[in-house]
Amino acid sequence: MAHLNEEKLPRFPVEDEEMLDEHLRDIFLKNFNTSNELLSHVTAIGVTSDNELARSMRTGDPRRENVVASVSERVALVKEIAKATVSELSRLDVVERVFKLSRKAKSPLRASCRST
Numbered sequence: 419m420a421h422l423n424e425e426k427l428p429r430f431p432v433e434d435e436e437m438l439d440e441h442l443r444d445i446f447l448k449n450f451n452t453s454n455e456l457l458s459h460v461t462a463i464g465v466t467s468d469n470e471l472a473r474s475m476r477t478g479d480p481r482r483e484n485v486v487a488s489v490s491e492r493v494a495l496v497k498e499i500a501k502a503t504v505s506e507l508s509r510l511d512v513v514e515r516v517f518k519l520s521r522k523a524k525s526p527l528r529a530s531c532r533s534t
């Protein structure tokens with residue numbers, strides 16, 4: 419049986435880097451789209467609750483105003499948390515660190531292929 423040896427396999431570092439850059443770009447775009455979708459759903463919570471309250475309570479009702487204020491406050495809080503989380507996850511250095519850790523995790527597999 420032929421032994422696998424990583425040093426004998428052809429390497430194309432430029433293509434590897436281009437694939438990594440493309441993959442990082444795809445991850446960034448996916449995170450951006452996900453964050454936009456998440457923020458639109460959070461905004462819809464506030465709009466929907468206001469619409470439902472409008473069906474059963476008058477505009478000047480203090481109870482309605484309290485509920486609307488509470489929901490608006492929570493929606494704003496969730497938006498800020500979501501923005502901060504997506505921003506942190508989208509940072510290029512975080513993504514690169516994840517890829518480096520992923521490569522290190524695959525290294526023992528490559529070493530075992532060489533030793534067989």
